[in-house]
Amino acid sequence: MRNRVREQRRQRGLSQAEVAAALGVSRQTVISIESGRYLPSLPLAFRIARFFDVPVDKMFDPDEEEAGPC
Amino acid sequence: MLKVIPPRLRKPALYTLAGLVFAAAWLIHGGRTWWFSIVVLVATAARVAAVYLRAGKDTDEGALAGSRADERLQFLNARARALAGIFAGTATFIALSVAVAAGRTWWPYAAILAVAGLGYLFGLSNYGVGEQDPAEEDADDAPSPVMS
Numbered sequence: 001m002r003n004r005v006r007e008q009r010r011q012r013g014l015s016q017a018e019v020a021a022a023l024g025v026s027r028q029t030v031i032s033i034e035s036g037r038y039l040p041s042l043p044l045a046f047r048i049a050r051f052f053d054v055p056v057d058k059m060f061d062p063d064e065e066e067a068g069p070c
Numbered sequence: 071m072l073k074v075i076p077p078r079l080r081k082p083a084l085y086t087l088a089g090l091v092f093a094a095a096w097l098i099h100g101g102r103t104w105w106f107s108i109v110v111l112v113a114t115a116a117r118v119a120a121v122y123l124r125a126g127k128d129t130d131e132g133a134l135a136g137s138r139a140d141e142r143l144q145f146l147n148a149r150a151r152a153l154a155g156i157f158a159g160t161a162t163f164i165a166l167s168v169a170v171a172a173g174r175t176w177w178p179y180a181a182i183l184a185v186a187g188l189g190y191l192f193g194l195s196n197y198g199v200g201e202q203d204p205a206e207e208d209a210d211d212a213p214s215p216v217m218s
Contacts (some may be wrong), residue, residue: 025140028130038142
């Protein structure tokens, strides 16, 4: 799963700590989400999308390999 | 009850309580080893101080020690606890088998396994496994989301 959290954060000139405080998570969690090591829950994904004012499906893109139907 | 205690003090409070109980057990045990209770109290104080200090750090470990884990840490914490449970269960089963083979007291190990098994079943029940929601009988009549 690819995401645009880092890209959106940098566009707005925000630090990871500021984003973490706004979302109510730890800085380490923001780092993990940005690096793709952690997939946020659906509620947190929506909070992230709303915070950056980006549709959730634009913020999180499944990789082509993972997106195909079973 | 824990909610009343500030998050940073919750783990230290639990460790303090556990340390006091264990120290009291050594004291009640008495005999020549009563002074073990003093050792337990000193070790508990050191542990509580270390956890309190760690809880003030801006790290994953600090968040866990300070009871302020977010969803990622809660998930990782649950997985780590599950792994610890598997280790403890395996060790207890090995101890039970060895105790039976050696003709030693085995029932405490069996009791621990029974409690763990009941705890697992309680967990499944508590977290909603097996609850069946009634099927929507009119699902065929529902409009398709792709139709305008």
